[in-house]
Amino acid sequence: MIELENVAYSYGGGELLSDITLKLAPGSFHFLTGPSGTGKTTLMKLCYGALLPTAGHLRMFGADVRGLGRDDIALMRRRVGVVHQDVKFLDHLPLTENIALPLNVSGRQAEAGGTDLEELMSWVGLTHRADALPPELSGGERQRAALARAVIMSPDVILADEPTGNIDWEMSQRLLRLLIELNRMGKTVLIATHDLSLIRATKAHVQARVLRIANRRIQLAGADL
C-alpha cells in the first residue's frame, strides 16, 4: 500500500526524520508512537502526500509520490482516509454533508444521500447529530465524525493522527473498536499515538505492530509493551 524506502525529511533547520524504511502491507495494523515532537505527524503527512520526502523514495499504491501531479495526489487521497489530530470540517455545512464531502468532491453525489451514509452515521453513533453544525459537536463527536468522513470512500488505508487526543478513555475505546472493525474488513490502519495504555488495550484484540520513532529513526518496539 504505502512503502517508504530510506526516506528522510528535513525542515529548514535540521533533519527530523532520516533513513526511514517502512512498508504498510494490505490489512496490517500499525501503531506509531514516540514522544511528542519526534515527527509522528510529519511521518503521517508524508504518508498522504501533504509533504514530500527530502530524500529517499515513498511509494503510494506503487507510484512514487515525487512523480505525481497535484491531481494525482487528489485522486490518491480518495483511497486514503485521514483522521487528523485537529479535525477540520466545513463549519457552515451540517454534519451529514461534511461526512459525505469526499463523495461529493469526487463526483459520486448519488451515493451521498444513500442508505450507506445512514448506516455509517449510526455506526459512529452520530445519527441524532446529523443536522448539527461541526462547531456544535463535542470533542468525541468530532473525532468520530472525522473517522466517518475518512472511511466513507471505503479507502484502502486509514491514517489516524492522535485520534483519541482530546477525548476521554471510554470514548477512545469506542473509537479504537471502530478502527479494529475496519481492520478486520481488510483495511490497512496506521494510528499515531503517544498513549501506551491505548496500544496495550488494542493488542488484546488485534495483531498490531508498534513502531517507535527515536533519534530520527523508526524502530519496531519490542515486548516491553
Added chain:
Amino acid sequence: MGALRAIFKGDRQADRVVPPSGFTAQLTLFAAGAMAFLAVFALALSLASGRLAQVWGQELAQSATVRIVAPLDQRAAQTEAALKVLQTTKGVASARALTDAEQEELLAPWFGPELAMENLPVPRLIEVVEEGEGLDPVGLRLRLSAEVPGAVLDDHSRWRAPLVAAASRLRLLGWISTLLIGAAVAAMVTLAAQAALAANAQVIAVLRLVGATDDYIARAFIRRFTLRALLGAAAGTVLGMVAVILLPDAGEAGGFLTGLGFRGWHWVVPLLVPLLVGAVAFAATGAAARRTLRELT
C-alpha cells in the same frame, strides 16, 4: 468549453462548499454593474463619434459651396453666370442656388426668424454636389475669377479636416476608456476573488484533504464570481442603455450632440458588455484560484 458548460449547468453541492459571503458578494455585483454602466457610455461615445467622423468626411467631401459676393443689383446676374460655369465644369453633378427662404433658415439661429433678407447684402450661396473624382478647385477658381468676379469657391476641406480629426480622436478615447473599464473589472474581480480565497483557506485545505482536485475547488469560486459579474454587468448595461435612450432629443437644432447614442445594429454592441465582463471575471478568478491553489499541498 467544458468549464464554461459547468459554469452554467452548476453543481448545487459544489456551490455549497464555499460559505456564502453576503456583503462582499453585493460589492462585486455593484462594481460590475457600475463598470458596465460606464462601458455603455464609452461605447456610445466611440460609436457616435466614429459615425460623425464618417458622415462629416463623406458628406462634406462630396459637396462644395460657391459664394456670390456682389452688390444687390448684380447679384442675380453673377449667380446666373456662376451657375453656367458650374454646369460646364467636370466633376459637378449639380449646382443649385439656395432660395431666399433657405438662406433665411440658415441664418435664423443667429439673426432670429423673419429677417428681411431682400434689403441686406447677404451673399448668395450655390450648393454644388460633386460626382466621380470631384471637381478641380484650382481650375474652377481660375475660371470663376475670370467670368464671375464676385464668386468665392469653398470646397469645405479647410474646416472639414480638423472636425474629422477631432471626431476620430474622440472615438479613440472612447475605445481606450472601454478597454480601461475592462481592465478595471479584471482588477476588481481579481481582488474580490483573492480575498474570498484567502478568507476560505481552511475550506480549501479541507477540500484538498478529502481528495478534491484543483479544478473542483477553483470551479466553486469561478462560478460564483463569474455569475456575480455577469448579473451585475447585465443590470448595469440595461440601466446604461435606458439612460442612452432617455437622452433628450435636441432635434434639428442640436447639431452633432444629438448623435450621441446608438443607431441600427450598434444597439447590439452594448449587449456584449455583460458577456465580456463575465468572460473577464471567469479568466481573472481562474487565474487567482490557480495561483492560490499552487501554494497549497
